[in-house]
Amino acid sequence: MTPRLQVGPPDTAPFEFELTGAEVVIGRAQTAGLVVPDASVSRHHVRVFTRDGRWWAEDLGARNGTLLNGAPLQGVAPFGDGDCLRLGGTTIAFGSETAAPAVAAAPMELSTDNLSPDRQAARLRTINEIHRALATPISLGELLDLILNRCFAVLHPEEGMILLRGADGEWTPAATKRSPKATGDMMVSRRLSEEVAGLGRPVLVLDAAIDERLAGAESIQMSGVRSVVAAPLADAEGSFGMIALSSRLAVRKFSQEDLDMLESIASVAALRVRNVGLAEEAAARKVLERELALAHDMQMAMLPRRRPAHASIDLAAHLTPARSVGGDLYDFIEEGARLWFIVADVSGKGVAAALVTAVVKTLFRAMVPGETDLSRVLGRMNAELCRDNDQMTFVTAIVGCVDLDTGRVVLGDIGHTPAFLVGDDGTVTALDVPKSIAFGVMPGAPFATGAFTLGPTDALVLYTDGITDARSVRGEMFGTDQLEGALRGAGGRSAAGVLERVQSAVETFASGAPPEDDLTILVLRRRSR
Amino acid sequence: MTIHEERVGDVVVVAPMGRIDSTTSADLDTRLLALDAEGRRQVVVDFSGVEYISSAGLRILLTLAKRARDKAGRVALCSQDQSVRQVFDLAGFTALFSIVATRDDAIAVTR
Numbered sequence: 001m002t003p004r005l006q007v008g009p010p011d012t013a014p015f016e017f018e019l020t021g022a023e024v025v026i027g028r029a030q031t032a033g034l035v036v037p038d039a040s041v042s043r044h045h046v047r048v049f050t051r052d053g054r055w056w057a058e059d060l061g062a063r064n065g066t067l068l069n070g071a072p073l074q075g076v077a078p079f080g081d082g083d084c085l086r087l088g089g090t091t092i093a094f095g096s097e098t099a100a101p102a103v104a105a106a107p108m109e110l111s112t113d114n115l116s117p118d119r120q121a122a123r124l125r126t127i128n129e130i131h132r133a134l135a136t137p138i139s140l141g142e143l144l145d146l147i148l149n150r151c152f153a154v155l156h157p158e159e160g161m162i163l164l165r166g167a168d169g170e171w172t173p174a175a176t177k178r179s180p181k182a183t184g185d186m187m188v189s190r191r192l193s194e195e196v197a198g199l200g201r202p203v204l205v206l207d208a209a210i211d212e213r214l215a216g217a218e219s220i221q222m223s224g225v226r227s228v229v230a231a232p233l234a235d236a237e238g239s240f241g242m243i244a245l246s247s248r249l250a251v252r253k254f255s256q257e258d259l260d261m262l263e264s265i266a267s268v269a270a271l272r273v274r275n276v277g278l279a280e281e282a283a284a285r286k287v288l289e290r291e292l293a294l295a296h297d298m299q300m301a302m303l304p305r306r307r308p309a310h311a312s313i314d315l316a317a318h319l320t321p322a323r324s325v326g327g328d329l330y331d332f333i334e335e336g337a338r339l340w341f342i343v344a345d346v347s348g349k350g351v352a353a354a355l356v357t358a359v360v361k362t363l364f365r366a367m368v369p370g371e372t373d374l375s376r377v378l379g380r381m382n383a384e385l386c387r388d389n390d391q392m393t394f395v396t397a398i399v400g401c402v403d404l405d406t407g408r409v410v411l412g413d414i415g416h417t418p419a420f421l422v423g424d425d426g427t428v429t430a431l432d433v434p435k436s437i438a439f440g441v442m443p444g445a446p447f448a449t450g451a452f453t454l455g456p457t458d459a460l461v462l463y464t465d466g467i468t469d470a471r472s473v474r475g476e477m478f479g480t481d482q483l484e485g486a487l488r489g490a491g492g493r494s495a496a497g498v499l500e501r502v503q504s505a506v507e508t509f510a511s512g513a514p515p516e517d518d519l520t521i522l523v524l525r526r527r528s529r
Numbered sequence: 530m531t532i533h534e535e536r537v538g539d540v541v542v543v544a545p546m547g548r549i550d551s552t553t554s555a556d557l558d559t560r561l562l563a564l565d566a567e568g569r570r571q572v573v574v575d576f577s578g579v580e581y582i583s584s585a586g587l588r589i590l591l592t593l594a595k596r597a598r599d600k601a602g603r604v605a606l607c608s609q610d611q612s613v614r615q616v617f618d619l620a621g622f623t624a625l626f627s628i629v630a631t632r633d634d635a636i637a638v639t640r
Contacts, residue, residue, distance in 0.1 A: 345584065347584035347585060347587065347588045348585065348588065349551055349585070390595075391588070391592070392588050392591035392592045392595055393588065394584070394587070394588060394591065394620070396584070396619075396620055414621075415619060415620040415621040415622070416619070417619060418619075435618075435619075435621055436621055437620070437621030437622065437624075437625075438620045438621055438622070441591060441622070441625065442625070465583075465584070469581075469583070477581075516550070516551070517551070517583070
């Protein structure tokens with residue numbers, strides 16, 4: 001029978017080394033025949049060799065010396081069954097008592113049934129302990145760290161990693177842990193993650209270089225010959241990740257028993273990881289939904305609640321909010337016989353856009369009263385919206401003022417979709433108003449305005465691009481042509497009638513597809529007195 | 530939306546394919562910010578594969594132009610079809626960008 005050395009390093013699990021050759025140099029250098037992970041051991045510390053049918057130990061001049069059965073080893077001394085060497089913090093006993101699996105041995109099929117009652121009990125204790133530890137409510141990150149910590153306490157690897165399926169479907173490292181003595185980086189090769197996490201197969205790789213299944217996996221080879229043990233994290237729906245532990249082969253070689261243990265840990269951990277992960281996803285969704293609800297409330301609170309009081313104005317307006325995008329606004333202000341109005345679209349979405357909408361409304365309300373020059377109003381609004389606008393949030397708008405006695409309208413088109421005039425007979429005219437650049441982009445930009453007369457039977461139609469960009473279930477866009485078509489059939493109708501006609505045309509076109517952007521229409525008519 | 534990228538000397542040509550809307554514009558933003566972080570200051574955005582751009586997409590291009598202005602970079606847009614060009618026209622942004630007909634012209638402008 002081949003003699004063996006029982007190696008007991010100070011910080012890592014004990015292991016066995018078979019004396020297959022005629023001699024072996026023991027030390028912490030990678031060039032040593034038997035590498036021990038112990039900083040207090042010299043690079044080449046002691047030599048064990050056979051001569052004349054006996055085994056001998058020779059101190060190689062190690063700085064901290066060597067003890068043989070408690071006495072200093074000087075020069076060469078016989079080394080046989082029952083003898084024990086001490087190198088720094090490491091013990092090396094000569095003997096064939098099997099405490100740990102042999103380095104050069106093939107993996108043994110070790111099931112729970114073959115374990116001694118003591119070890120079975122110990123394993124159950126460990127699993128129970130892990131079960132309890134994982135039951136405390138914690139975040140996903142903390143849970144993964146805790147799982148690795150337990151794996152380290154039980155299986156003593158040099159490195160450990162947990163991979164989970166990322167948003168892109170790739171197996172992505174979600175937690176890592178290394179012992180202080182580990183060298184190099186832990187790498188989990190694509191082939192390993194495909195085999196374990198992808199196919200849900202636990203793997204014990206004894207030696208990456210000679211294991212046929214993973215022999216080509218470069219990242220395992222590049223990080224040196226390692227003992228790797230890996231188990232999938234799986235639930236009823238299949239595998240969603242894996243735990244992988246590795247050590248340099250010379251430091252720690254995992255056994256089938258270790259793999260069984262890791263599988264047990266992984267199956268306990270999987271359910272908890274899944275539950276905590278789902279809870280966090282739900283919480284994130286809830287935050288997002290709260291934010292959307294808040295943005296929606298802010299936006300709706302911004303809209304005027306009353307109709308204009310003036311007897312000669314017929315105004316109808318409606319805003320259909322989209323679920324996630326948003327930032328439309330309409331408002332009007334009555335000043336005697338004049339009515340100021342605005343339809344605006346803020347680029348962006350959520351609370352950020354809703355806040356800018358509030359700013360636009362506030363600016364409009366602050367700058368209009370007492371003002372007679374529309375282009376000055378527009379210039380001042382732009383100056384404010386350009387201030388500190390690093391995100392380049394811009395606002396397109398149609399802003400105008402109608403004199404209700406004369407029907408004279410002054411209008412500014414600030415980077416917006418063109419307004420339409422609908423005659424009594426259904427003629428539709430796109431208003432030819434000078435265009436200005438959207439608010440918030442160019443400080444000091446000029447704002448030209450146009451003027452025209454709103455006839456007693458005309459309807460002025462303002463809208464946002466949510467209308468023209470509305471999509472059917474097949475992905476086609478509503479477009480300006482169909483909008484004009486809807487308006488042609490609305491000649492002579494009241495403001496509310498025109499609005500309804502456009503809304504129903506868009507709804508029919510979208511046929512139930514949820515709006516991707518806010519839809520806003522404002523229709524203005526003079527009522528004959 | 531997928532985004533193709535080609536490097537022609539110091540110029541990076543970014544070609545988004547599909548719709549640049551409120552969902553996909555974040556991807557374009559990420560890509561352009563990565564180029565900025567790399568120190569790429571000469572950027573062409575090729576619109577030949579773009580069917581549609583929303584105001585969210587326009588905002589991303591405005592931030593690109595703003596970075597170029599702040600850091601002495603050069604930006605050109607090319608190969609816009611009529612509907613995309615119209616979105617730039619409507620917002621009044623045409624004058625803010627170098628918009629040229631072909632990719633070669635755009636590379637020449639940013640060189």
